[in-house]
Structures are given as structure tokens and as C-alpha cells.
Amino acid sequence: MEVTMRRKQIILLVASTAIFFEALDIAILNLAIPLMQKQFHLDAETIQWVQTVYVLFYGGFLVIGGKLCDTIGRKTIFLTGASLFLFTSLGAGLSGNFILLTAFRALQGLAAAMVMPSALSIITNTFTEPAERNRSISIFSSFAAIGSGCGLALGGIVATYLGWQWIFFINVPVITVALILAYRYIDKDVISKGNRFPxxxxxxxxxxxxxxxxxxxxxxxxxxxxxxxxxxxxxxxxxxxxxxxxxxxxxxxPLIDFSLFRSTGTITGNVITILLGAFFLSYLFLLSLILQQNMHFSAAHAGLLLFPFSVLSFLVSRYVVPALFKKMTVLQTGILGMCLMLSGSLLLMISIIYDHSLPVILLSIACVTGSGMSVCYPSLTALAIRDIPDTQQGVAAGICTTSYFIGAGLGLSLLALGMQLLTSATDAINHIPVLLVSCFALPGVIWLVWVRKKIC
Missing domain, CATH: 1.10.287 (Helix Hairpins)
Known part of the structure; x- marks a missing residue:
């Protein structure tokens, strides 16, 4: 029994480590982007592709990654995805030009789309007792939140003192160890012959x-x-x-069962999740440029400035959100979260207009990364799956996650379009791009308020 428990703990650590670095890899890039931009002599509209291709490939292949776990095997997909993630991390760090870096980032997104669902599947099939499973999933989700939070601070520090290449190199040794442990401890795949290839x-x-x-x-x-x-x-x-x-x-x-999109709640949850993805990554992209190019903070200084808000986000997720769900409906919680997002973007715009007021910027960050995201994401996911039968809620949750990453990629492209059309060619970010980002949040607030009578 003791050996079995030790084996389970190692499997949980391996899966959680993988999801930690997957979440880390999205956040860690933001504060390194200005340094990449400087090295490759690119404008802000072009450098965003290094993030865009990652989230688009992640979102595009996420659903199929989950289905491959059932047909090829969760261990096989995990080892393949983690190996590809390791290889592409090394390749991204060694890239000598922007095209090569972007190609490796795209493949990293594909690798993440394999690792995320297979890691979760490994946990749910390793921990079979309900209480044990819930605890392990909670730990798994916490690693994802910690990875996302640490990425903002760690990315700035690593990029400043070691170079932006090391935000990719730090993945290599840890994932190598995770691969060895996964090969040794995760049970062999047992594949049902009746499963159709996706x-x-x-x-x-x-x-x-x-x-x-x-x-x-x-x-x-x-x-x-x-x-x-x-x-x-x-x-x-x-x-x-x-x-x-x-x-x-x-x-x-089918890859996406469109019969799931019959209720107003499911449609609303996915549409607003697309807007949330478009808003959040665009906001982080602009925030990084504002702190480093407008205010001349180093990447390390900017990272340390953002780190306390990552802690705040964890505390809000852990204590505030459960309390909100007890006192408010899922829709009301979603409205609150999107209002926080909209308020944060407007505060950031005001800070730029008034000579980059740091207190106003900090209040903006508190609204968006400190609380808004922690409130929005779980409430919109709950809204998207609440009318779905229990047997299909896993698929519906995967589609909702796909919606988020597709929205993130398209949002960055729309932001780049707006910056090319409405701003001058200068390193400094003015209030117009931030106003454009606000336009991702405003329709979300209006939509949620409009459908509140239709969704009980």
C-alpha cells in the first residue's frame, strides 16, 4: 500500500510539473517580448506573432489531443507531447532569427495541446476514489495557477539577467526529469479496441x-x-x-459536436470566453510594453512589480471565488468578472493619459490579473457546461478552453491591426491600443447583461 501511494504521489508530481511549465510558458514570455523585439529589430505588431502562434496551435489541437488519449493511450500522448515540448523549448532558445523562433513556438503550442489533456487524464485514472481524485485535481489546478503567476515575475528576472533565451532553456532539465519519471512510474496504456481514431x-x-x-x-x-x-x-x-x-x-x-450548442448558457459561456481570451493576452502584451518601453522599467523590475498580483490572484481563486458562487449566480459572477476586466483596461488608459501614474496602473493590474481573471474564467466555464449532460461535460469544458485560446490568438491579431491603422510608428504605447483592448471586454459585459433574463 505504501509503495502504491508513493507511486501515485510521483505520478501526481510529474503531471503537475508538466502543467506548471505549460502554464508558465504562456505567462513567462510576456515580459521578455520587448527584449526579443529589440534583438530582432521588429515592431510591436510583428513581435506578437511569437505569442499568437502558440495559443492558436494550442487551441486548435487541444480537443484532438484529448481524444488521442483514448485511442493511442494517455501515457503515449503524454510522453510524446512532453518530448516535443522539450525539443521545441531547446529549439526556441537557440533560434537565431524570428521565423525560426515562431516556428518552434507553434510546435510548442501543439506539444502543450497534447500534454494538458493527457496529464489530466493520467490523474483522473490514477486516483479513482472520489475524495482522492478531487484532492489530486485541486493540486493539479493549483500548479497551473502557480505556473501562470510565477511566469510574470520569473520571465522578467530570467530575461534581464540571463537573456530571453533562458525562458525556454529552463524548461529543458525539469521536463527531462519528468519524462524519465513518467516512463518509469506511469502505468502502461490499456487501449480499448472499440475506440475509433479521432x-x-x-x-x-x-x-x-x-x-x-x-x-x-x-x-x-x-x-x-x-x-x-x-x-x-x-x-x-x-x-x-x-x-x-x-x-x-x-x-x-465529430471534432466539435455542435449539438452541444443548443442552450443560451452554453453559447454565451463560449462566446464570452473567446472575448476573455482576446482581452487578457492583449492586455498583458500591452502592459509589458508600457512598463518597459514607456516607463523604462527593466524586465526584472516589471516582473517583481507584477508578482504580488499573482499572489492576490491565487488568494482570490482560493477564498473569494467560492464565496461568490455561494452568494451569486454563475451569470452574476461572470458579469462581475468582466466588469473588473473592463475597469482595469480603462484605468490603464487613464494612467497613460495622465503621465503613466503608477498607482493607477497598479489598480488596473489588481482589477485584471489580481482579481478579474480569477473570477471570470471559472464562472464562464461553469456557465458553458451547466446545461450539458454529465457524460459530455468533459468535452464541453475542452471546447471552452479551446475557445479561450482561439480568442487569445485572434485578439492579438486584431490588436496588431488596430495599432497599424490607428497609431504612429513609435516605440511608446499610447492610449489608443488600450482603448482597443477595452473593446474586447465591453461587448462581453453588454452580452451578459442582455441575456441575464434568459438564463435563470
């Missing part, structure tokens, strides 16, 4: 569509110079979308 073609089509949409949106200001290329990509998008929808209607096991 529709990988639809997953590739979905990812192709969202990446091309992001590219076309980003390059619209130069349409007159590249009209043949952009027109061709638009035609490919339309053709791929029509083929994707046809496949989804004819497949026995």
Missing part, C-alpha cells in the same frame, strides 16, 4: 483556418501591396471552413 483532419483544418484568419487580419493594412496573397488566403479560409463544416456533419465522432 478526426485529425478536422483538427488540422480548424488550426489552418484560425491561423490564416489571424494572418489576413494582421496584414489588412498592406492589402494593396499583397492583395493576391491575401485574396488567395481568404479563398482558402472559405473553402477550408466549408469542408470543415461538411466533415463535422458527416463524421460519426
Amino acid at each position: 478526426d485529425i483532419i478536422s483538427s488540422i483544418l480548424l488550426t489552418l483556418i484560425i491561423v490564416l484568419v489571424s494572418y489576413v487580419v494582421h496584414n489588412l493594412p498592406g492589402f494593396s501591396k499583397n492583395y493576391l496573397l491575401l485574396s488567395s488566403f481568404t479563398a482558402v479560409i472559405i473553402a477550408a471552413w466549408l469542408y470543415f463544416m461538411r466533415r463535422e456533419r458527416t463524421q460519426q465522432q
Whole structure:
């Protein structure tokens, strides 16, 4: 019994470590972006692709990653995804040009889409007792929250004193150890012969569509110079979308079961989650540039400034959110969270107008990263899955996560488009890009208020 418990603890540590670095990898990049921008001599609109491709590939392949766990095996997918994550981390750190770095980041997103669902599947199948399973999932989720929180501070410190390349290199030794332990301790896969192989073609089509949409949106200001290329990509998008929808209607096991989207709550939860993803990563992107380019903070200084708000986010998630769910409906909690997001962006805009007032910026960060995200994400996920049958809630939650990452990638592209059209070519960020980010949160607030009578 003691050996079995020790084995379970090692498996939990391995899975939690993997999800820690997956969450870390999104957050850690934000404060290193200005240093990458400086080295590669790129504008703010172009450098955002290093984050955009990661979240788009992550979101595009996340659902298929979960389904592959059932057909190929959760251990096999975990080892494959973690190995790819290790290889791409090393490749990203060694990249000598921006195109190569972006390619490795895209593959990192694919690797994360394999690691996340397989790690969760390993935990739920290792810990079978309800109380034990709930505790292990709670620990697993805490590692994800800690990874996201530490990334902001750690990314700034590592990038300042070791170079931006080391935000990728730090993954290598830890993931290597995790791979060895996973191979040694995770049980062999037992695969049911009755499982159908998932529709990988639809997953590739979905990812192709969202990446091309992001590219076309980003390059619209130069349409007159590249009209043949952009027109061709638009035609490919339309053709791929029509083929994707046809496949989804004819497949026995479609990638996305659109019959799940019958209730107002499910539609609302996913649509607002798309807006949340667009808002949050765009906000962090601008915040990093404002702190380092406008206010001339070092990446380390900016990271240390943001770290207390990561602690605040953890405390809000742990103590405040459960209390809110007891006193308010899921919809009311979602409205509160989106109002915090909108308030944070408006405060950031006001701080820029009034000579970068630090107290106002700190209040903005408290609204968004310190509390708003912790309130929004669980409430919108709960809203998206509450009308779904118990047997399909896992799939619905995966689709909601996919919505978040797709929104994040498209949001960064729309922000880049707005910055090209409405701002001058200067290193400093003015209030207009922040106003654009606010436009992601405002429709979310309006939508939630509008449907409150339809969702009891």
C-alpha cells in the first residue's frame, strides 16, 4: 500500500510539473517580448506573432489531443507531447532569427495541446476514489495557477539577467526529469479496441483556418501591396471552413459536436470566453510594453512589480471565488468578472493619459490579473457546461478552453491591426491600443447583461 501511494504521489508530481511549465510558458514570455523585439529589430505588431502562434496551435489541437488519449493511450500522448515540448523549448532558445523562433513556438503550442489533456487524464485514472481524485485535481489546478503567476515575475528576472533565451532553456532539465519519471512510474496504456481514431483532419483544418484568419487580419493594412496573397488566403479560409463544416456533419465522432450548442448558457459561456481570451493576452502584451518601453522599467523590475498580483490572484481563486458562487449566480459572477476586466483596461488608459501614474496602473493590474481573471474564467466555464449532460461535460469544458485560446490568438491579431491603422510608428504605447483592448471586454459585459433574463 505504501509503495502504491508513493507511486501515485510521483505520478501526481510529474503531471503537475508538466502543467506548471505549460502554464508558465504562456505567462513567462510576456515580459521578455520587448527584449526579443529589440534583438530582432521588429515592431510591436510583428513581435506578437511569437505569442499568437502558440495559443492558436494550442487551441486548435487541444480537443484532438484529448481524444488521442483514448485511442493511442494517455501515457503515449503524454510522453510524446512532453518530448516535443522539450525539443521545441531547446529549439526556441537557440533560434537565431524570428521565423525560426515562431516556428518552434507553434510546435510548442501543439506539444502543450497534447500534454494538458493527457496529464489530466493520467490523474483522473490514477486516483479513482472520489475524495482522492478531487484532492489530486485541486493540486493539479493549483500548479497551473502557480505556473501562470510565477511566469510574470520569473520571465522578467530570467530575461534581464540571463537573456530571453533562458525562458525556454529552463524548461529543458525539469521536463527531462519528468519524462524519465513518467516512463518509469506511469502505468502502461490499456487501449480499448472499440475506440475509433479521432478526426485529425478536422483538427488540422480548424488550426489552418484560425491561423490564416489571424494572418489576413494582421496584414489588412498592406492589402494593396499583397492583395493576391491575401485574396488567395481568404479563398482558402472559405473553402477550408466549408469542408470543415461538411466533415463535422458527416463524421460519426465529430471534432466539435455542435449539438452541444443548443442552450443560451452554453453559447454565451463560449462566446464570452473567446472575448476573455482576446482581452487578457492583449492586455498583458500591452502592459509589458508600457512598463518597459514607456516607463523604462527593466524586465526584472516589471516582473517583481507584477508578482504580488499573482499572489492576490491565487488568494482570490482560493477564498473569494467560492464565496461568490455561494452568494451569486454563475451569470452574476461572470458579469462581475468582466466588469473588473473592463475597469482595469480603462484605468490603464487613464494612467497613460495622465503621465503613466503608477498607482493607477497598479489598480488596473489588481482589477485584471489580481482579481478579474480569477473570477471570470471559472464562472464562464461553469456557465458553458451547466446545461450539458454529465457524460459530455468533459468535452464541453475542452471546447471552452479551446475557445479561450482561439480568442487569445485572434485578439492579438486584431490588436496588431488596430495599432497599424490607428497609431504612429513609435516605440511608446499610447492610449489608443488600450482603448482597443477595452473593446474586447465591453461587448462581453453588454452580452451578459442582455441575456441575464434568459438564463435563470
